[in-house]
Amino acid sequence: MIQIDEKGFYGKFGGAYIPEMLHPNIEELRENWEQIVASPDFQEEFQMLLRDFVGRPTPLYFASRLSEKHGAKIYLKREDLCHTGAHKVNNTVGQIILAKKLGKKRIIAETGAGQHGVATATVCALMGMDCTVYMGALDIQRQRPNVERMKILGAKVVPATSGSQTLKDATNEAMRQWINNPVDTHYIIGSVVGPHPYPEMVARFQSVISQEIKTQLLEKEGTPNPDIVIACVGGGSNAAGAFYHYYNVPQVRLVAAEAAGLGINSGKSAATTVLGTPGVLHGSKTLLMQTEDGQVVEPHSISAGLDYPGIGPVHAHLHDIGRAEFVAVEDEDAMKAGIELSRLEGIIPAIESAHAIHALNMIQYQKDDVIVINLSGRGDKDLETYIKWGGY
């Protein structure tokens, strides 16, 4: 059984390694979140917003030309059609309602590529809540359009200038600011990372993905269970959402596509399950890219959303017990897969999601296997990267 224990561990991974200053905040969340989320009040608002604001259920689309090319029955779960362009908003909608019910007045968040920042700024505008997003100074330069989107939505974007000035430093900065503002502020973490209960809470909000897949697949294939589910993994929230209701259905293979960057041994990679070792970062014990002295290593991926030196503890566990297969997709292959999907299906995917498409070339399957690929986001935000890469 894949299940979190009462101390917040998935097997060896997870927990809440936080400074005492954050203990009251984390306790408040831990003690209240499940009850609030289960309440009819919460569910009514959450389901309404997922339907009318986000645009759920997202389609499960049979990709016939992609299927023909790869010799399998391939379905795409269209998270790219969510409002704001990626699955990230499923989580921010859930957390903003939770924050309101906890009586919080301000929201803080971290962002790398800016997708989670935009999704957070969006729900803060929706609820009229004050919003500050921390973003690595380097990422602010690399992701201009998303910075401006957040500002248009009324959020304050604050550069994280420490360390490598990317996602991990933005996360550090958000945690520091939470320590500084513990009473009225809720921190909306953007993936299945951070101290317990965040990984499970974010996964729960994203689990709507596999819940819908089950219903939709039953309609189309006469069974809720595909042979294989594929998703990309940065921190792992879209993958956790796509895997969630299949964790304990052993005949469904789970495939996680990590970013190999310029190659696993190039020194410029984000393939955490290959290069990482157990360690503690951002409040949980997980697999982590680090030096032998325990300093966190700066990862690389062409997709900013996969550019993170760790993975969520649930994925470290899935890897540890062999429940999921992990493949590491290089930048170049992901870009080519993005073009392939564009040409075959008329869908320009986010480069993160393109990693999941390429995973088709890295796993074994049978000709009539039903494969669901979680298309976590659309490629609009990545246009500049596609243009710079130029191979189309």
Added chain:
Amino acid sequence: MNRIDQLFQQKKQRVLSIYFTAGFPRLEDTLPIMEAIQAAGADIIEVGVPYSDPIADGPTIQESNMVALQNGMSLKKLFSQLEKMRETVQVPVILMGYLNPIIQFGIEDFCKKCQAVGVDGLILPDLPMQQYLDDYKEMFDQYGLRNTFLISPQTSAARIREIDEKSNGFIYMVSSHSITGAKADISGEQIEYFNRVKSMELKNPRLIGFGISDNSTFNTACTYSHGAIIGSAFIKTIKNSQNLSADIISYIRSVIQ
């Protein structure tokens, strides 16, 4: 007897603990800085183990961590620098740092090394009490290491009691809800918190840290506790120092005068 316990048996007021980051400003400054801190009359030395992601620290200590890492500091290097420290340093020495570098070093190896070079205690801000009790306490006890927990204005009375119960050495009172870094003044709200904790009559001594920077803030802290901890303000003092030893001594004397 553990030097921390010994200190608090003998001295119950105006205890001063100084934090600095090992490897800052230069790699080989560690022992000279410790000797100067002792010579100036401080009571405890907290040696910071630098980490790439110090989430409880403000800009001053973030920067000292980064510089120290760039200088090549690591736990291995630090233990080699501390090997002979007990020839010259008699005051209690505490290692303060984040959990991850210690996990990579190996918990038992780390504890052994601490004992071998004469480290008396640890402050690990991202090791919460429950994890400590589950996985670390036994080992720390075996090697004679005191473990200090933090409390903050947000910590409930019940939790403070529990921490007091499970602590040895002393309790680190974070002065406000904030990360490390010097602030101008101590507010009425903070005083109320200091008083509240003082009146609980805990079994462990209390040192107040975060935002203590000079004689005035030190005196205020000492009114409500057994003493105080200075970090960021000390780092600023040594950051551009041309004469470490003299600057350290005059700074610390100005604090405790």
